[in-house]
Amino acid sequence: MLVRSSLEPAAEAVAGTFIHCALAALLLGLTTGISASADQTESDERRSINKGVDLRSRGRQIADEVRQQRQVVPFRATDRGDLESTGWRKQDDRREEEGRRENDDGREKDDRHEKRDRRENEDLDVQANNPALDFLQTFPGTRPFEFSTQSETSIAAFRDNIVIGYNSTTDQPLVQSGGGLLFRHIHVSAFSVSHDGGRTWTSGFVPPVAGSPFTFGDPTVGVDRAGRFYYVSLGTDANAPIFTGAVIMNTSTDGGATFAPATIVARDDGSDKPWLAVGRDPADGKRDNLYVVWTSFQPDHAELRLARSIDGGVTWSAQKTLFIPVDTGPGGLTALVQFANPTVDQSTGRLFIPFLHLSDVDTDFIKVLVSDDAGETFRFLEFNVAGAPDTAGFPNVTPGTLSDCGTNGGVRPVLSQGANLGGGRFGLPRFRQATRLITQPSAAAANGKLFIAFNSSTSPLFGDPNSRSEIHLLFSPDGGRRFFGPFAVAVATDADPQHVLPSVSVDREGQHASVAYYVQQADGKIRVDLTTADIRRERHFRTSPPVRLSNVSFDLVPSNNPVPNVFNQFLTTNYDQAVVACYNLGEYLSITHVSGGVLAAWGDNRNQWTSPPGSPIVGSHAQADVFFLQVERVPRRELER
16 A cells, blocks of 8 residues: 655644733633644644644644545555665665674564664663664655654563564655655554563564554553553554544564554544553453543544453444543633543552543643443542642643744644754744653552652743643552642752653552653753652652663754745754654653563663755754663652652
8 A cells, every 4th residue: 555645744824913921822822823734624623722732642643644635545565675776775784784694694584573682781771672674765856754763652561571562653665656755554553572571672563454554653552461462552444545543453462472463442533542451350350351542532622432342352342432521611621631541450450541631721630530340430530629620630730841843743842952943933932852742641550559640840831931840649549539649759950850751650569659751951861760669658658769761861853853945934844754843752651560670661862863965954863762671679768749
């Protein structure tokens, strides 16, 4: 199958007046002043915009472009030789020579699924994705295609088998056809697997639904008590040329070595941010259920949906709407929800679904649905925060500087590095090195205890350029009946002003909780830290000093490069044009507990990529890869609220 390339969409039509004063006025101007871009329907924009920010994930954005183009035609499956004849080449000769040596040794070489030992020191982190899969394509009259981004990780483990799911741009090759450029396929849903506890890794891509050329990423992975691995992401059905959007799942019965072609969890053209939870049934303790929760964007709202499997993904329940938010008017709650993160308490089978309910003003609200009957019925947990619009919402301001990521990436709260380039729309700053930020409440539950971690701005104003960010933790000792906190897991300081995109995990007994997160240092560089706590007597914690997961700090990639033209003076582009501007680290990282420690996987930019002539940023710069580390348990100290 071939899909027409549309990597740099046409300009947005910008309307309305920007009032350059308080942030509140800025948000009002953005909310009312950005209309649909030329390649998006008006209803798509209405249903996913909040505070001027498009809430859709990168995977949803790609899927919408594909759905709207409807330009997919049959094509002979090409091999690597075909790609080389149309401009394909590796990033450097050294990797090519490594491949030839492997062939000379008589071992079968599989460029899409290759095993390498990268762990030279057991105390150091290790790259999990295969760098030999990165590639360049060049065509006369176009800028280079630099397929080299891997980020947004999810991890699961069973004994020595570890699977990491992540987004990757390295399996969407282009070919020339009919005077234009077409994708042979778009496979974004990637994985790496280790069968020796993380010492060596093999990389590949999960297959789409049979007959579909698409997987769109946004992965979550899980494993049941029998050791079967599950990989949930966005994709389509096989109904050409329509290719209806769907939440899809791949299953592995051999420890993650191979995944069967995807099956459809639910058809939904508005599906976004699917998240998988695997856990025991509350009535039948010997059975594991699969729960997939996602956002469904509708013409005038976004709703929360769920599908359940009680037979290991062989069959799925009809998709069920859990919550349809109601717009309460200016200054109140909107009809938009996003960023669900379900988890199951394995001791009881209780299912928790935290998510974000967006508002019209600076503060949004974390809410939690809970089910004790395997998803048949739900109720809201109550935070009872004074001043909140209802008892179920916990207030939070998403961190980041509100910035212009061009007509390609939109307006976004971002973590940035380097100077403001100037020239942004609405008077907003523009940064070449930026990664977009969200609030996805990360949850973990065990032995009756519930933990919810989230990033929080130090300012009451959304998008405040002078704000810092911290990691906070809510804790319930009794399954959500009472909450304590928020406790400060990582505090903003002059040395480390920013802390974002946390992931929380807890051991089986509910005694040791860990939170991993990105840290931006005063010098602008990024690292990944882990804080682990012992839980004692309800609200009492003892924590360790943060442990560095990434053994080096790294720069952000050049993700927002101005490339103005006569038709669009505000156009910017990622150096890897397969992803939108301001996309770098993704929107989440992941950790999971194992016996004696924690496994972590994250997006990491320590490696260098060399952009060729014709690129918007020629020369050597950071690129996004996936790294892994196992952390042993360490001593604790008291955690302050």
